[in-house]
Amino acid sequence: MSPLNSADFTNGSIVHPDFFYISGFVGIPHTNYYYVFLCFVYALTVLVNTFVMFMIYTDHCLHSPKYIAVFNLAVSDFCGSTALIPQMIDTFLLKSHLISFEACLTSVFFIFSFISMxxxxxxxxxxxxxxxxxxxxxxxxxxxxxxxxxxxxxLWIFAGIINIIPVIFISRLSFCKSTVINSYFCDIGAVHLLACNDNTPSSVMDWTHPIMILWCPVLFITGTYICIARALLKIAETSERLKAMKTCTSHLILVSVFYLPICFSFALGSIIHHNVRIINMSLTTILPPVLNPIIYSLKTEEFRESIKKLYRREKLRFTEKINSCFNHK
Known part of the structure; x- marks a missing residue:
C-alpha cells in the first residue's frame, strides 16, 4: 500500500502522505552507543533543569530579572529535550521510523518553538x-x-507565531514521490525537499526562518558585546574590569555552545559529509539543554549560596526530627 493518500495531484489536489519515514543515522557505525548516550543526556537534562526551576521558584533571593530569564531558559531546555529526545530514542532504538503526517507537523511546531525560545x-x-x-x-x-x-x-508568543507559519505552509504542499526524511526528526528543510508542487513560499520561509530564530539573535548578541567591550575599555581599574568581564563568561560559554556548531553546519553546508552534519546537528540540539543549567546556574555565586541555604535548612530540619524522635522516646 502506498504511503500517499489517493488524492489526484494531477487534478490540482493536495497529496499528503499517511506517514513519513525518518531515515536518521543511516550508515553511521555503533549508533546503539549513541542512543544509550541520548538516554543518559535526557535523564540528566530533566534532573538539572528541574532542580534549577525548583531552586529559582522556591528561593525569593533568586526572584530577580536575570534568574527569571534563567528560569525561562530551563523551561525551554526541559520542554525542547522532551519534545525531541524521547522521539529520537523511539524512532531509532525501537525501530519506529514511521511518523504520521499530523504527528510530523506537531513535532515541527513544538521542537522549533522551544529551540527558538x-x-x-x-x-x-x-x-x-x-x-x-x-x-x-x-x-x-x-x-x-x-x-x-x-x-x-x-517572545513566547512570537516563537509560536513564527513556527506555526512553516506548519501551515507544509500542510499546503503535496508529496507525490519520496516520503523519506533525511534527518533525525521532522526537520522543516528536509520535509520541504520532498514536495512535488510549487513550494516557493515554503522555500522562502525555509531560509527566512533561520534568520529570525538564529541569525537575528546572533547579531543582537554580537552588538551587545561590542558595546560591552567598549564600556569595559573605559574602566580604569584592571580589577574592576576583570570583575565585570567575569559576569559575562558564563553567558558567552552558553552562546558559543549553542550557536557555534549551528554556524559551523550552515557555513560548510554540503562540504561536510551528510552523516557528520546529522551527528553535529543532533549534538547541537541535545547538549545545550543539559549544559545550560550547569554553566549558567550552578557556577554562579548566588545560585551556589542558594543551594547552601537549602542544604543547611534541610539539615536543620532533619536534625530536629531526629531530636524529636529521641525526646519522644
Missing part, C-alpha cells in the same frame, strides 16, 4: 549583561522583574 532567551540574558555593564546606575530602573516577564511573554 532557547535562542531568544540567550538574547534576553545578553541584554541583561549589556544594561548591567553599560548602564550600571540605571540597571535596577531599566531591568525589572516586570519588564523581563513582559519581554519573555512576548
Amino acid at each position: 532557547q535562542s531568544f532567551t540567550l538574547t534576553v540574558l545578553s541584554y541583561d549583561r549589556y544594561v548591567a555593564i553599560c548602564f550600571p546606575l540605571r540597571y535596577n530602573e531599566i531591568v525589572t522583574n516586570k519588564s523581563i516577564l513582559a519581554i519573555t511573554t512576548m
Whole structure:
C-alpha cells in the first residue's frame, strides 16, 4: 500500500502522505552507543533543569530579572529535550521510523518553538549583561522583574507565531514521490525537499526562518558585546574590569555552545559529509539543554549560596526530627 493518500495531484489536489519515514543515522557505525548516550543526556537534562526551576521558584533571593530569564531558559531546555529526545530514542532504538503526517507537523511546531525560545532567551540574558555593564546606575530602573516577564511573554508568543507559519505552509504542499526524511526528526528543510508542487513560499520561509530564530539573535548578541567591550575599555581599574568581564563568561560559554556548531553546519553546508552534519546537528540540539543549567546556574555565586541555604535548612530540619524522635522516646 502506498504511503500517499489517493488524492489526484494531477487534478490540482493536495497529496499528503499517511506517514513519513525518518531515515536518521543511516550508515553511521555503533549508533546503539549513541542512543544509550541520548538516554543518559535526557535523564540528566530533566534532573538539572528541574532542580534549577525548583531552586529559582522556591528561593525569593533568586526572584530577580536575570534568574527569571534563567528560569525561562530551563523551561525551554526541559520542554525542547522532551519534545525531541524521547522521539529520537523511539524512532531509532525501537525501530519506529514511521511518523504520521499530523504527528510530523506537531513535532515541527513544538521542537522549533522551544529551540527558538532557547535562542531568544540567550538574547534576553545578553541584554541583561549589556544594561548591567553599560548602564550600571540605571540597571535596577531599566531591568525589572516586570519588564523581563513582559519581554519573555512576548517572545513566547512570537516563537509560536513564527513556527506555526512553516506548519501551515507544509500542510499546503503535496508529496507525490519520496516520503523519506533525511534527518533525525521532522526537520522543516528536509520535509520541504520532498514536495512535488510549487513550494516557493515554503522555500522562502525555509531560509527566512533561520534568520529570525538564529541569525537575528546572533547579531543582537554580537552588538551587545561590542558595546560591552567598549564600556569595559573605559574602566580604569584592571580589577574592576576583570570583575565585570567575569559576569559575562558564563553567558558567552552558553552562546558559543549553542550557536557555534549551528554556524559551523550552515557555513560548510554540503562540504561536510551528510552523516557528520546529522551527528553535529543532533549534538547541537541535545547538549545545550543539559549544559545550560550547569554553566549558567550552578557556577554562579548566588545560585551556589542558594543551594547552601537549602542544604543547611534541610539539615536543620532533619536534625530536629531526629531530636524529636529521641525526646519522644
